[in-house]
Amino acid sequence: MIKAKAYAAQDKNSPLSAWEFERREPGPQDVVVDILYCGVCHSDLHQVRDEWGGSLYPMVPGHEIIGKVIRIGSSVTRFKPGDTAAVGVMVDSCRTCPSCQKKMEQYCEEGMTGTYNGYERDGKTLTQGGYASVIVTDERWVYHVSDKLDPAAAAPLLCAGITTYSPLRFAGVKKGTRVGVIGLGGLGHMGVKFAVSFGAEVTLISTSPSKQKDAERLGAHRFLLSTDNEAMQQHRAYFDVLLDCISANHDYDKYLSLLGLEGKMMVVGLPAEKPSLSPFTLISNRRTLTGSMIGGTAETQEMLDYCAEHNIVSDVEVIPVQQINTAYERMLKNDVRYRFVLDMKTL
Numbered sequence: 415m416i417k418a419k420a421y422a423a424q425d426k427n428s429p430l431s432a433w434e435f436e437r438r439e440p441g442p443q444d445v446v447v448d449i450l451y452c453g454v455c456h457s458d459l460h461q462v463r464d465e466w467g468g469s470l471y472p473m474v475p476g477h478e479i480i481g482k483v484i485r486i487g488s489s490v491t492r493f494k495p496g497d498t499a500a501v502g503v504m505v506d507s508c509r510t511c512p513s514c515q516k517k518m519e520q521y522c523e524e525g526m527t528g529t530y531n532g533y534e535r536d537g538k539t540l541t542q543g544g545y546a547s548v549i550v551t552d553e554r555w556v557y558h559v560s561d562k563l564d565p566a567a568a569a570p571l572l573c574a575g576i577t578t579y580s581p582l583r584f585a586g587v588k589k590g591t592r593v594g595v596i597g598l599g600g601l602g603h604m605g606v607k608f609a610v611s612f613g614a615e616v617t618l619i620s621t622s623p624s625k626q627k628d629a630e631r632l633g634a635h636r637f638l639l640s641t642d643n644e645a646m647q648q649h650r651a652y653f654d655v656l657l658d659c660i661s662a663n664h665d666y667d668k669y670l671s672l673l674g675l676e677g678k679m680m681v682v683g684l685p686a687e688k689p690s691l692s693p694f695t696l697i698s699n700r701r702t703l704t705g706s707m708i709g710g711t712a713e714t715q716e717m718l719d720y721c722a723e724h725n726i727v728s729d730v731e732v733i734p735v736q737q738i739n740t741a742y743e744r745m746l747k748n749d750v751r752y753r754f755v756l757d758m759k760t761l
Contacts (some may be wrong), residue, residue, distance in 0.1 A: 415439060416446065419761045420474045421735050426464040429739040433472060435542060437550045442489035445529055445618045447499050450553060451732070452544035453478025453570035454754035456600065456661060457684075459742050461531045465686070470531055476544030476756070477503045477529040479574040480565045490553050498565060500557040500718065501549055502572035503539060503708050505529050509554075517712035519555075545735060547761050557715050560722030567727035570600065570753040573708065574728060578605040578657060579717040581680035581706035582612065585655045589613030594638070594653045598625045601659035601682055603729055603752040606632045609657070611724050617653070619669070628751070632729075640668070651675070651699060659683045666691040670701055679701045686692035728753045734760035 415436040422433035440446050458475035460466050479501040483493050493499060506527035507519040514522050527535060530543030559568055578601055581741075587593055593614040595605040602618070609616045610633035617636035618629035632712055637693040638645055646668070652673050656679040663685045670691065677699060696703065709717065721727065729752045733741055741754045 416548060416550065417687045418542075418546050418548050420542065421738055421761075422472045422474045422542075422545070423462045424472050426462070426469060430462065430475075433474070435472075437472070437542075437548060440485055440487045440550050442487040443552050443554075444487045444550050445483055445490060445493050445499065445553045446485035447479070447481040447501060447549050448484045449479055449481040449544055449547060449549060449758045450570075451480045451566045451569045452756045452758055453474040453728070453730075454738070454741055454745070454756060455570075455573050456646050456745060457573075462597055462742075470540055473531055474542035474544075474546050475530055476546070477501070478569045478574070479544035479549060479756075480528070480544070480559055480569045480572070481549075484548075485664045486553075491555060492553050492558070492710070498559045498561055500558070500559045500572050501529060501544065501551050501555060502576065502714055503529055503704060505551050505555045506535055512561070516710070518710035520708045520710055529631065531585060545738065545756060545758075547758060549752075554711055557711075557718055562722045562725070563727055566732050566755050566757070567730050568718075568721070569755050570604070570728035570730065571721055572714070574600045574604045574753060575721065576709040576714050576717050577601055577682050577706070578659070579608050579720070580709035580713055581657060581704070582608050582655070583680050583713070584704075584706060585680055587614050587655055590615065592652060592674075593617070594619050594654060594656045594669075594672060595634070596620075596640075596661065597659040597683065598622075598629060598688045598752075599659060599661075599748065600728075600753045602657075603628075603632055605657045605659055606634050607726050610634070611726060614655075646672070647736045653677055655680065657682065661685060663687045663689070666703070666723075667695045670684065670695045670703065671698075673698045673699060676702070678704055730755045736760065
């Protein structure tokens with residue numbers, strides 16, 4: 415077994431604290447990654463505090479992982495020691511269903527295996543995530559990261575990056591597409607960067623006037639204040655694609671009305687309450703409301719390669735792991751631009 419140091423939640427009410435546990439010895443297809451950086455996703459906070467229900471403890475969060483390969487199994491062909499590598503939101507799946515065969519394992523019919531807060535396929539061993547010194551993962555769920563990219567700033571690509579890249583690709587965003595990105599946070603800022611790089615005309619839609627300067631810095635061509643009823647009315651039926659990155663409860667109809675003929679609203683934010691919407695808003699202009707969940711292994715590697723080619727990374731604040739509980743509180747106050755990343759060397 416491989417000894418690992420980590421920061422973990424022992425229950426839903428206690429702050430994260432130092433903890434030690436054991437990873438499995440690598441099998442023939444496993445890659446051992448010495449973790450250098452791990453992004454802090456809002457879903458880490460939801461699961462640590464059992465806000466979605468069903469949380470499993472002790473829990474080591476973290477699914478935006480970048481580090482160096484230090485060992486490989488005898489059958490591994492894609493990696494060698496010294497490679498910069500990454501692990502994202504999932505670490506296994508059934509591997510045989512139609513979704514898995516298409517390398518869209520996030521939609522596995524049996525359910526994907528999450529990097530943490532889940533069970534390995536044996537149904538007994540808890541998975542533990544990236545707020546740790548080391549991880550052992552089947553090479554199918556390990557990704558190459560170009561040395562052109564700053565590893566700390568690239569870590570959030572493994573969730574925030576692929577979560578926004580995949581729906582924009584699915585929606586066919588290209589040069590001239592009118593894209594509205596709703597909400598400027600960890601997801602939204604990546605949505606702006608990708609949509610701009612695809613050649614779209616990009617509008618950042620926000621409730622906060624203070625976000626306009628950042629939106630322009632990130633490359634957005636326009637800014638739309640969603641609390642300005644007159645401005646919203648002027649943009650009715652304007653957009654081809656909307657990327658909804660809002661995790662707070664909000665009115666879907668308000669944004670759907672901004673879509674033109676056969677426009678698509680891609681939902682990646684996860685509100686706590688079930689949203690309501692009018693079917694009349696959908697049938698007007700034959701609009702589509704679509705959800706999207708991360709990306710499969712093939713698309714995640716594609717996204718990382720695209721980021722290396724176009725020099726796209728997240729805007730990050732790197733902090734020592736000992737500040738994770740403070741980071742959670744700051745995250746709740748939207749006091750981060752736009753992603754915390756843990757320096758795991760501080761363990």
